[in-house]
Amino acid sequence: MRLCEMTIEELSQMLKSKECSSLDITKSVYERIREVEKKVHAYLWLNEELALSQAREADRLLQAGEKLNPLLGIPVALKDIFCTKGIPTTCASKILENFVPPFDASAVLKLKERGVVMVGKTNMDEFAMGSTTEGSAFGPTHNPWALDCIPGGSSGGSAAALSADMCVASLGTDTGGSIRQPASCCSVCGIKPTYGRVSRYGVIAYASSLDQVGPLGKTVRDTALMLEAIAGFDPHDSTSVPRDVPKYISACTGAVKGLKLGLPKEYFVPGMDPEVKNAVQAAAKELEKSGAELMELSLPHTDYCIATYYIIAPSEASSNLARYDGVRYGLRITGAPNILLNMYKATRTAGFSPEVRRRIIIGTYTLSAGYYDAYYLKAQKVRTLIRRDFEEAFKKCDVLLTPVLPTPPYKLGTKINDPLEMYLSDIFTVSCNLAGLPGMTVPCGFSKDNLPIGLQLLARPFEEEKIFQAAYAFEQATDWHKRKPKI
Amino acid sequence: MEYEAVIGLEVHAQLLTDSKLFCTCSTRFGAEPNTQTCPVCLGMPGVLPVLNKKAVEFAIRAALAMNCAIAEKSVFARKNYFYPDLPKGYQISMYERPFSTKGWLIIDAQGQKKKIGITRIHMEDDAGKLVHAGDFARAEFSYVDLNRTGVPLLEIVSEPDIRSPEEAAEYIRQLRNLLVYIGVCDGNMQEGSLRCDANVSVRPRGESRFGTRAELKNMNSFRNIQRALAYEIERQTRLCECGEAVVQETRLWDDASGKTMGMRGKEEAHDYRYFPDPDLIPIAVDRDWIEQVRKDLPELPGQKKDRFLKNYALPEYDAELLTQDKVLADYFESAIRQGAPPKWASNWIMTELLRELNAAEKSADQCPVTPEKLAGLHKLIEKGTISMKIAKSVFAEMYKTGKTAAAVVQEQGLVQLSDDSEILKMIDGALRENPKQLEQYLAGRDKLFGFFVGQIMKKSRGKANPGLVNKLLQEKLNKLKEKA
Numbered sequence: 001m002r003l004c005e006m007t008i009e010e011l012s013q014m015l016k017s018k019e020c021s022s023l024d025i026t027k028s029v030y031e032r033i034r035e036v037e038k039k040v041h042a043y044l045w046l047n048e049e050l051a052l053s054q055a056r057e058a059d060r061l062l063q064a065g066e067k068l069n070p071l072l073g074i075p076v077a078l079k080d081i082f083c084t085k086g087i088p089t090t091c092a093s094k095i096l097e098n099f100v101p102p103f104d105a106s107a108v109l110k111l112k113e114r115g116v117v118m119v120g121k122t123n124m125d126e127f128a129m130g131s132t133t134e135g136s137a138f139g140p141t142h143n144p145w146a147l148d149c150i151p152g153g154s155s156g157g158s159a160a161a162l163s164a165d166m167c168v169a170s171l172g173t174d175t176g177g178s179i180r181q182p183a184s185c186c187s188v189c190g191i192k193p194t195y196g197r198v199s200r201y202g203v204i205a206y207a208s209s210l211d212q213v214g215p216l217g218k219t220v221r222d223t224a225l226m227l228e229a230i231a232g233f234d235p236h237d238s239t240s241v242p243r244d245v246p247k248y249i250s251a252c253t254g255a256v257k258g259l260k261l262g263l264p265k266e267y268f269v270p271g272m273d274p275e276v277k278n279a280v281q282a283a284a285k286e287l288e289k290s291g292a293e294l295m296e297l298s299l300p301h302t303d304y305c306i307a308t309y310y311i312i313a314p315s316e317a318s319s320n321l322a323r324y325d326g327v328r329y330g331l332r333i334t335g336a337p338n339i340l341l342n343m344y345k346a347t348r349t350a351g352f353s354p355e356v357r358r359r360i361i362i363g364t365y366t367l368s369a370g371y372y373d374a375y376y377l378k379a380q381k382v383r384t385l386i387r388r389d390f391e392e393a394f395k396k397c398d399v400l401l402t403p404v405l406p407t408p409p410y411k412l413g414t415k416i417n418d419p420l421e422m423y424l425s426d427i428f429t430v431s432c433n434l435a436g437l438p439g440m441t442v443p444c445g446f447s448k449d450n451l452p453i454g455l456q457l458l459a460r461p462f463e464e465e466k467i468f469q470a471a472y473a474f475e476q477a478t479d480w481h482k483r484k485p486k487i
Numbered sequence: 488m489e490y491e492a493v494i495g496l497e498v499h500a501q502l503l504t505d506s507k508l509f510c511t512c513s514t515r516f517g518a519e520p521n522t523q524t525c526p527v528c529l530g531m532p533g534v535l536p537v538l539n540k541k542a543v544e545f546a547i548r549a550a551l552a553m554n555c556a557i558a559e560k561s562v563f564a565r566k567n568y569f570y571p572d573l574p575k576g577y578q579i580s581m582y583e584r585p586f587s588t589k590g591w592l593i594i595d596a597q598g599q600k601k602k603i604g605i606t607r608i609h610m611e612d613d614a615g616k617l618v619h620a621g622d623f624a625r626a627e628f629s630y631v632d633l634n635r636t637g638v639p640l641l642e643i644v645s646e647p648d649i650r651s652p653e654e655a656a657e658y659i660r661q662l663r664n665l666l667v668y669i670g671v672c673d674g675n676m677q678e679g680s681l682r683c684d685a686n687v688s689v690r691p692r693g694e695s696r697f698g699t700r701a702e703l704k705n706m707n708s709f710r711n712i713q714r715a716l717a718y719e720i721e722r723q724t725r726l727c728e729c730g731e732a733v734v735q736e737t738r739l740w741d742d743a744s745g746k747t748m749g750m751r752g753k754e755e756a757h758d759y760r761y762f763p764d765p766d767l768i769p770i771a772v773d774r775d776w777i778e779q780v781r782k783d784l785p786e787l788p789g790q791k792k793d794r795f796l797k798n799y800a801l802p803e804y805d806a807e808l809l810t811q812d813k814v815l816a817d818y819f820e821s822a823i824r825q826g827a828p829p830k831w832a833s834n835w836i837m838t839e840l841l842r843e844l845n846a847a848e849k850s851a852d853q854c855p856v857t858p859e860k861l862a863g864l865h866k867l868i869e870k871g872t873i874s875m876k877i878a879k880s881v882f883a884e885m886y887k888t889g890k891t892a893a894a895v896v897q898e899q900g901l902v903q904l905s906d907d908s909e910i911l912k913m914i915d916g917a918l919r920e921n922p923k924q925l926e927q928y929l930a931g932r933d934k935l936f937g938f939f940v941g942q943i944m945k946k947s948r949g950k951a952n953p954g955l956v957n958k959l960l961q962e963k964l965n966k967l968k969e970k971a
Contacts, residue, residue, distance in 0.1 A: 083533045096532065103526050105533060204532040209765035237535050238767050316765055319565050322576020323530045327631065344569055367567070367760035376762060 003028035004075075004165040005484065008222040011168060012070040015062055022062065022073030025168070026055035026117050029075045033119075033166045036487045041141050042151075042161035044080045045088055046120035051075065054117040061115055070225050072115040077167035079158045080121040081128055082108050082213075083202040091204045092126045092136040095324045095331045095351025105202025106237065107171060107213045107230040114229050119167045122157025126353050127321065128178055128206040130154050131425050134416045135355050142412070143185055144485040145452055149409040152182030155216070159186040162216050163485055169217045169226050173203055174439075175210045176309050177404070177429025183216055183441040184404035184454025187483065189223040189471070190216040194461045195436035196241035198227075199234030205320040207313035208239075210433040219481055220442060220472040224248035227464065243462060251465035252472035257291035259470060262397035266302035267428055273407040279445035279453040280403045286477050287401075287470060297396055299389040302431065304382050309430035310423055311366050311379035318363030324351060358419065387435040390458075399470045400458040402428050404441050408451035428456060438464045442471045443480040489692045490727060492720040493700075494649035494685055495606075498662060500641045500672040501613065501680040502545045508612045508639035509536030509579065516678055520618075520632035528637035530574030535766050538563075542639040545671040546586050546610050547772065547780045549641055552669050552787060553605050555590030557777055561609070563767045567760040571631050572615035580611035580642070582761040586770065592645075592665070593789075594657045603658050604646030613638040641671070647686065647697065652716035656709050659683055660811075661788075668813045669785055676708050683712055688733065689723040698723070699733040703747055705740045715740040719747050791816055799829035808837055815841075818851035818858055825862030835861065839879060843886045855889040856882065864892035872896065873903050874953055905952040907959065910943070913951065914963050917942040928964065929971050936964070 003011065003025045014020045030048050037043060058073035083089050083101035090096045104112065111118075125135030133156025134140040141156040143149040144164040151160040155172030159182030162170050172179040174192035183190030191214045198213040205211060215226030228249065233242040263284055268277055288294045326332035326347035333350050335342025352360070366375035393400060405425055415422040432439035437458050444455035455474070459466045475481055507514055510527035527534045550557050564582035590605035615633040619626040643662065649655050663681055666672040673680050683706055688698035703719055706712045718740075723733050737756070738747040786794070788810050795806040795816075810816045815836065822832045836851075840861070844854060856864075864882060867873050873881060873896055884895045896902060904910065917939055918925050928935040943956050 083531075089532070091532065099532065101526070101531065101533070103531075200533075201535050202533040205766075207765075236537060238537055239535075239765075315762060319567050319577055319760070319762070322567060322569065323532070323574060325569060325571075325576060327571045328529060328574060329531070340571065364760065367762055369758045369760075372760075372762070 002032070002165070004032045004168070006168070007218045008070060008074050008169055008225055009219070011074060012072070015073050022055040022058040022117060023052060025073065026051050026075050026119075029119055029165070029167060032164070036144070036164050037166060039142060039147055039487055040144055040160050040164050040166070041139055042122055042157040042164065042166055043077070043120045044090060044092065044123050044136075044138055044157070047087075051117050051119055058115045058117060067113075067115050069114050069229075071111065071229055073117060074168050075117040075119045076111060077119045077122050077158055077161045077170040078108060079124050079155050079170070079172045081124060081173050081204045082121075082171060083204070084108055084118075084121065087121070089121065089204070090138075091128070092124045092138060093351065093353070093356070094137045095347070097137075097331065099330050101202070103202060106199035106234045108202065110230050110232075111171070119161075122155070122161055122170065124157055125154035125178075126356050127204070127317070128154040128173060128175055128211075129317070129356055129359055131177065131181055131422055132412070132416065133157060133160075133182070134412060135353060137353060140412055143409050144487050145187065145450065146409070147487070148411055149451065150185060150412055152185030152405070152409060154178040154182075155190075156182045156185075158216050159183050159188055159190065162186065162188045162218065164487060165484070169215060169222055171213065171226075171230070172216055173206075173211055173213050174433065175206050175212075175313060176426050176433050179214045179216060180404050180429050180432075180439055180441040180454070180456060181426075184443075184456075185409040185452060187443040187446075187452035187454070187480065187485075188216055188218060189220055189440065189442050189481070190214060191223055191227060191440040191464065191467070192432060192438065193227060193231060193464055194241075194438045195433075196239050197231050197438070197462065197464070199232075199237040199240045201234055201236035205316075207316040208320060209316060210309075210313060212433070220468060220475045221249055221252050223440070224252055224468050241462075246465055248464060248468050251468040253469065254473050254476045255291070256287055256470055256473040259287075259292045259399065259466070260397040261287055261292050261294050261470065262297045262393055262400045263294065264299045264302070264393065264400055264402060265296055266299050267402040272403070273447075275445075275447045276403050276405070276407060276453050280401065280455055283444040283455045283474060283478075284401050287474055290473050290477055292470065292473075295397060297393050299386075299393060299431070301382065301385045301389050305386060305431045305434060306423060306427055308379045308382045308386065308434060309426065310362070311375050312383065312434070314359040314363030315366045315376050315379075316363065318360045318367065321352075321356070321360055324348065326351075355419065383434050386431055390431075390435045390437060394460045398459065398463075398466050402456045402458065404428060404454040404456045408447040408449070408453055432456075432458055436461055438462070438467055440467045440471055442475060443483075444474070444478070445480060446483075488728070490689045490724045491692045492650055492652075492687060492689050492716070493647045493697055494651075494655050494687045494716060495647040496645045496649065496655060496658060497684040497686070498643045498645075498659065499682045500549075500643065500666050502542055502639040502641060502671055503673060504539055504541045504545065504639055506539060506541075507637035508539050508542050508610065509637055512637065514638045518634055520630070520634060523634040524636070528574070529633060530576070536579060536764075538767060538770070539639060542610055543770065543772070544780060545639075546608065546641060547777055548669045548671055548784060549643070549666065550587035550590065550608050551777070551781050551784060552665050553590040553592055553608065553643070555587035555605055555608055557587045557772055558584060559771065560584065561586045561770045563610075563764040563770075564761045565764045566611075568757050570614070571629065572617050572633070572636070574615070574633060574636060578611060578614065579764055579767070581609035584769075585609040592658065592661055594654065594661050596650075596654050596657065601648075601654070603648045606644040606646050608641055608643050611640050611642055612636070613640050652713040652720070655685065655716055656713045659709060659712060664788055664811060664813065668788055679707070682707065685712070685716060687716060687719050687723070689720055689727060691727075698727070699735050701733065701735070701747070702737045703740055704737060704750070711740060711742060714745060715747055718745065722747065788813075799823065799833075801829060801833055805830075805833040805837065809833060812851070815851045818854065821858035822861045825859045827858075827862040827865045831865055832861065835865075835882075839882050843883075854886075856885045860885060860891050867892050867896060871903060871905060871952065873901055874949075876953075877901050877903065877949060901950060903952050904947050904950045905955055907955070910947075910951055910955055910959050911963070913943045913946045914939075914956075914960055916946060918963070925967075929968060936960070939964075
């Protein structure tokens with residue numbers, strides 16, 4: 001087995017026992033990148049020299065016995081939504097094509113403190129608006145399992161790079177499924193933590209009340225290790241929560257006896273792909289075999305999730321993206337005649353893709369005088385109802401099991417021109433963000449075309465441990481996570 | 488028909504915090520452009536605001552001083568609009584759930600006390616400043632200075648309780664004084680620490696409904712507020728008298744022409760798309776914190792006035808005037824501590840000192856005659872070294888040069904003449920030089936006594952002790968009368 005194919009746990013053990021160095025691992029990762037990146041296009045920015053120098057520094061620390069932790073010397077990829085000091089951060093948008101932040105995102109700083117090696121910045125849908133990574137201004141990412149298929153989005157680059165062994169773990173963000181969907185499409189693990197669990201400081205905002213940072217890993221335990229590293233209160237983010245960070249890895253015991261698992265009936269609808277439905281139900285049975293208790297229950301407001309999400313997210317986005325005005329940084333196009341309003345128009349028309357503009361316009365409309373009550377305010381009220389659905393459900397069970405996507409990954413180009421169709425594919429993932437819950441994807445099977453299918457696990461706020469407990473037990477009982485794509 | 492004005496004022500006061508409302512940048516005025524900025528106030532991608540606790544404390548102070556109720560929960564909202572001095576593309580303000588509401592302020596309106604309602608007080612962050620290269624209309628570039636971006640402001644909105652430009656000016660004066668008293672704002676209108684917009688309409692006297700209002704902007708001094716309002720009221724009244732409609736619009740005051748001019752109409756009014764800022768959690772002010780701030784609240788103008796009445800036995804008028812301005816009140820008390828008697832100091836401050844300060848548009852803390860020097864002046868009068876009359880010219884010289892009273896008296900040889908024989912010599916001289924007047928006096932024209940005093944004072948170049956002159960002259964004239 002090549003070093004780049006291994007997990008954090010395996011590599012960290014080998015580093016400890018001096019069977020390999022961080023430099024060896026990093027070289028292996030870059031070798032893999034040279035082999036497959038041309039086909040996958042997971043990265044927007046790579047710098048081997050920088051990565052190798054960070055690996056050498058990690059090796060020095062390992063040698064000196066300093067900063068010892070499981071992530072020291074591990075090559076990690078970052079979604080290009082994280083501000084990285086001195087390194088271009090584009091959010092996959094023309095409007096930030098030449099933007100170099102003067103500071104690091106808090107999550108990035110935490111990883112730096114642990115001595116990870118930064119492999120590169122990964123591709124995404126522009127401003128995280130999309131479910132396919134086709135929304136990138138710099139070309140789509142291809143699914144390593146089937147290069148003509150979508151890798152999911154918006155953190156498609158982070159999932160594809162991980163799945164193709166072009167990194168050992170990665171960071172993404174999730175506003176309506178942007179970690180869980182690509183994790184599902186690329187057959188890796190990914191968790192969107194509870195809102196407030198990880199600092200959003202330095203993460204380019206899409207929809208502030210929904211955005212959350214989370215890790216993607218090759219295994220449940222790797223994902224737990226990554227989350228532990230980035231979670232916690234940050235004085236720079238008022239919405240981060242001052243709560244202790246548990247040792248998530250300790251929740252990965254393999255035992256689920258007595259754990260109550262709920263299957264919400266609204267998430268198993270007629271018309272969804274039977275292969276997905278079967279895989280998720282089989283996963284539930286597998287956990288039942290391991291001693292968990294299964295029950296069917298209802299989340300009655302599920303039908304309203306998409307509409308609610310596609311009002312709240314664009315509303316916040318329309319305001320968050322106002323700062324890209326050509327005045328201080330990023331793209332500036334002088335309009336004709338050369339007056340302020342024309343500069344704004346020309347810059348924002350050239351800088352944003354049609355999908356981003358569409359969401360800005362929708363959000364501007366839903367917040368405008370006379371429509372605010374009917375759209376934004378109403379959506380906030382429905383959001384409360386959706387949250388209550390989950391509160392009720394979690395009175396009966398500990399973890400909810402659902403599909404991640406209604407279908408396996410579909411062909412590139414099939415939905416990009418049909419936004420409504422694309423929005424509907426978010427149906428199983430947006431509720432988790434609206435309710436602020438933690439939600440995780442683990443691989444749970446493949447379609448007859450050998451395309452990955454994922455299982456979604458949801459829990460009460462700040463009960464990521466319950467998710468890890470169930471997810472790890474499932475992973476132990478199956479070997480979906482061990483399969484590798486042939487590129 | 489007689490018309491009356493209805494005015495509501497919106498005051499923006501810069502808070503005296505060391506750092507900005509949502510980041511740690513300095514708020515110091517006058518630094519090199521764009522040197523007091525960071526990723527947060529520059530609106531870089533990915534940054535988040537973190538609320539300055541001191542600003543909240545200052546807002547509590549202001550709310551308490553203006554008798555406002557502090558909300559159990561208040562919410563920051565984004566006010567969205569594009570402008571190059573607004574890096575985030577929105578201002579963080581408050582909208583549906585303001586920090587505090589329903590207060591009042593008492594003002595003096597033509598000798599009567601009048602209560603002006605305060606609708607709301609809330610916090611918000613300031614925008615930056617545009618500097619145009621050359622003349623605004625023809626400038627090829629505009630420069631942006633973002634030092635001021637993010638500086639905390641209090642927005643204080645009054646009820647439409649104000650009825651004249653004078654009342655408006657009085658309200659601003661009171662408000663400014665109060666903010667300075669409680670130490671939350673320096674009240675400097677020239678530097679923009681205190682800014683004021685006005686909503687003004689007119690209606691026939693006796694009518695209870697409001698007329699259509701105009702919003703006035705760009706008035707940066709007490710004088711301009713009064714002028715702009717007077718102009719606008721007159722303009723609207725004239726329209727009403729001709730049966731024309733007042734248009735709802737925003738109007739800019741132009742200082743040079745002395746007019747208000749239409750800036751944008753109702754249909755061009757911004758839709759600010761307010762919504763709760765998802766980056767900030769609601770503010771829930773602890774009741775204990777409010778009580779602590781209340782306890783630590785400095786003495787307010789009314790309380791200070793009562794204390795001046797009681798401790799210094801000043802007349803009502805003096806106490807009122809001295810406490811109108813905290814800096815002046817501090818000056819007064821400092822002079823008292825240096826030994827000046829309260830009534831004397833009060834008289835002197837209200838006449839000589841304020842005349843000089845007002846002429847120079849200075850505040851008492853910028854006065855070249857320090858409280859200590861003023862007390863020194865009093866000592867010379869008390870000892871009889873100089874007369875009250877001389878003291879006035881000594882004071883003028885002290886103000887001009889910043890010297891002590893003793894130094895001025897020394898240099899100009901102004902020591903009072905209290906030597907009997909010297910004065911008698913002058914009396915003899917004056918009587919000798921004016922035989923006609925002496926004859927008339929002795930014949931019964933008593934009024935000429937003053938004439939002789941004047942002559943003697945003139946001879947002494949004002950230095951003769953007036954009491955002594957009176958006494959000795961009377962004795963001398965009595966003797967002459969007896970002889971006659």
